[in-house]
Structures are given as C-alpha cells and as structure tokens.
Amino acid sequence: MLRLNTKKILPVVFIALGALFMGVSLSQLGFWVDGPGPGFFPSIISAVMMVMGVVTFFLTLKDDTKAKFLKEELLVIYAGIGIFAGTFVIGFVPTILVYLFLWLRVFEKISWKVSAVIVAIAMLITMGVFGTWLGIQFPMGLLENFVG
Missing domain, CATH: 1.10.287 (Helix Hairpins)
Structure with a gap:
C-alpha cells in the first residue's frame, strides 16, 4: 500500500x-x-x-x-518565504539583492566591500539580461504605486 x-x-x-x-x-x-x-x-x-x-x-x-528536516534546510525554506513576501513589499529585484547581500555577509562572511561589488554586478546582470534583453517586467511591490 x-x-x-x-x-x-x-x-x-x-x-x-x-x-x-x-x-x-x-x-x-x-x-x-x-x-x-x-x-x-x-x-x-x-x-x-x-x-x-x-x-x-x-x-x-x-x-x-x-x-x-535539518535546521540548514529549513533556513532555505524560510529564505524562500522571505523572498516571496519581500517581492510584494519592496519588489523582486531589491528583495533578491538584499537576500544576496545578507547571504554573503552572514553565511559566507565576506567583507562589506566585496559583498557590495558582487551585489552591484548581480544587479547589472539582472537588469541588463532579464530586464533589457529579455524584456521581463519585474514585480515592483508597493513601489509600483509610487513609480510612474
């Protein structure tokens, strides 16, 4: 059975x-x-x-x-829920960039400077490839009400 x-x-x-x-x-x-x-x-x-x-x-x-379910595995689930919730509040791209920055600083213990550079590169790639080239319209969350 x-x-x-x-x-x-x-x-x-x-x-x-x-x-x-x-x-x-x-x-x-x-x-x-x-x-x-x-x-x-x-x-x-x-x-x-x-x-x-x-x-x-x-x-x-x-x-x-x-x-x-181990603690580390549950953190991934909680992070996914946080990304989902953050997308509705501040938008998708800022949520992903905040997540990336926190991951680099908290879990990987990378310096502020290197973390900021990596996040800036990720932002350029995200906006360039997905936003401009593929024409994806990212959810803007509550900011959509304030941006034309």
Whole structure:
C-alpha cells in the first residue's frame, strides 16, 4: 500500500507548481517572439521542475522512511518565504539583492566591500539580461504605486 508522507507529497506539489508556472509563462508572457521572450526562462525552469518532480516521486515509491528536516534546510525554506513576501513589499529585484547581500555577509562572511561589488554586478546582470534583453517586467511591490 502507498503511504503518503512528505517525501511523496512534495514532488507532487512541485509538479503542480511547475505546471501552473508553465501555463502562466506560456499563455501570458510569451515564449519566443523574434527571440526569447519574457516567458522563455520561466518555461524552461517550469519544465525542469516538473521533470524533477516526476523523477523524485518515482524514486520515493519504494522508500517508506520519513523525511528529516535539518535546521540548514529549513533556513532555505524560510529564505524562500522571505523572498516571496519581500517581492510584494519592496519588489523582486531589491528583495533578491538584499537576500544576496545578507547571504554573503552572514553565511559566507565576506567583507562589506566585496559583498557590495558582487551585489552591484548581480544587479547589472539582472537588469541588463532579464530586464533589457529579455524584456521581463519585474514585480515592483508597493513601489509600483509610487513609480510612474
């Protein structure tokens, strides 16, 4: 008999989320219009997410052990929730840059100067490749109400 536990439920959740993101990115953003469009990267990530979900689900069918969640693994989940919440408040790009800066300073123990340079380079790449070249419109959070 198939026992349901987090090892079996989470892959199904990721398959469903991947399908949802795939549908949104293909129907609303567009995959390819004279070159890669705003939905190009999300579509690829969604496809990878669905494939990995299916593979993980089949690998867990014979495994009845319970999943162990370590403190470090839970920090990743909390960071994801923080990024999600921060996107609605200050916008996606500032949230990611704050996350990157905090990660470099707190976990990697990199100096302020090097951290600032890395964050500046990441910002230039993000805005250049995704914002300008691929034309992705990043969520601006509450700032959207104040910026024209």
